[in-house]
Amino acid sequence: MPKVSDEHLEARRRQILDAATRCFAREGFHGTSMQDIFRESGLSAGAVYRYFPGKGDIVEAIVLHKREVLAEHMAGVLGQAELPPLEEIFAGFTEAVREIADLDVLGLIPQAWALATYDPVVGPAIRGLLDTLRDYWVAVAVRMRAEGTLAPDADAVAVGRTLFSMMPGFILQNALFKDFTPEEFQRGITGLRARV
Amino acid sequence: MPKVSDEHLEARRRQILDAATRCFAREGFHGTSMQDIFRESGLSAGAVYRYFPGKGDIVEAIVLHKREVLAEHMAGVLGQAELPPLEEIFAGFTEAVREIADLDVLGLIPQAWALATYDPVVGPAIRGLLDTLRDYWVAVAVRMRAEGTLAPDADAVAVGRTLFSMMPGFILQNALFKDFTPEEFQRGITGLRARV
């Protein structure tokens, strides 16, 4: 009976997740205390702990949400009758990076990679997210070969993993140096593929 | 005059650094306590603190040492009268990754990236290391263009940064999935460059 609406519940969840995201980006996962999250969210300890069992679960929720958003985007690209040109797919990716950077939370991504390598609680979720992303690039390569924009004898899995390989480096340069633009990235790829 | 030999001093330093490296790779930087390092190194608190002012300085020393080793390798490659083919340069890189993976400390690299994004004490050192590496790839691209293995009108800086972009992804896949071999990487690049 006295139970707040589902919208209220969902809004509170978002409130906590958004505040935590900002904190993690600013101070790092380990550098932000639960007190920080209480302060940033304007909520109390009791409130936050009603929604999440612990700090690790907050990160996990953020990761899972991101995975959902990404899966949707990937399905949109792969669902088209004809695959968009690679340049366009790259542009979609770099645009997403730019959006994250605008929110000043791009640093979260390298932090997630780090957690993936050793953290027993959030590691699996993050590896799962990255695996999904990698599958996406492999699927792109497979489609490219099928549609004739990749050599018929090319190793599609290898090409897909190589395409995937380029993304972390782009993200890293944007997170650390903020001087590697999508246009320059595109020019780099073009320059690399051009016959001498 | 009761002062132990410089060799002893250096050996102890290495002892601490190696132990810390293993701990960090296993449990993460934040997950390893100083107690862990005392235990793993077989030394006491007093001993460790005689060599390093604090935990952060241990990481910094590890990073600085790595930078030195890498700078030496890079100078070796660039110092040759004619630049080795790109495949060979890549092979040198992947071989280095394999060596680190064999020591079971490959996970340290993503952790360093994460620290670079937010840690005020070790961040600068790590960004410096990555900047050095990036300069290396740009220098490779410049040399390639000069030697005619890259289109004369290519943007060498863009190509260099793009080459650099591929390394984190290779490292990440090896650290997380252990299923992306140098050979497959090479095949992916070949497949990507082949004309359809």
Add this chain to the structure above:
DNA sequence: TTGTCAAAATCGAATGTCCGTTTTATTTTG
């Protein structure tokens, strides 16, 4: 509508643990 009530939601002080560092004592070194 309004008032009431019990459950849900939130608050915030308190708790206990862990961890980096310091300090004091002991051993080793030349």
Add this chain to the structure above:
DNA sequence: CAAAATAAAACGGACATTCGATTTTGACAA
């Protein structure tokens, strides 16, 4: 034997989490 090197206990602070107190909520009766 004196100074350097190492050991080990101890400290102070920070942190994630808990828990009782308090407020807010919505169902329902009047």
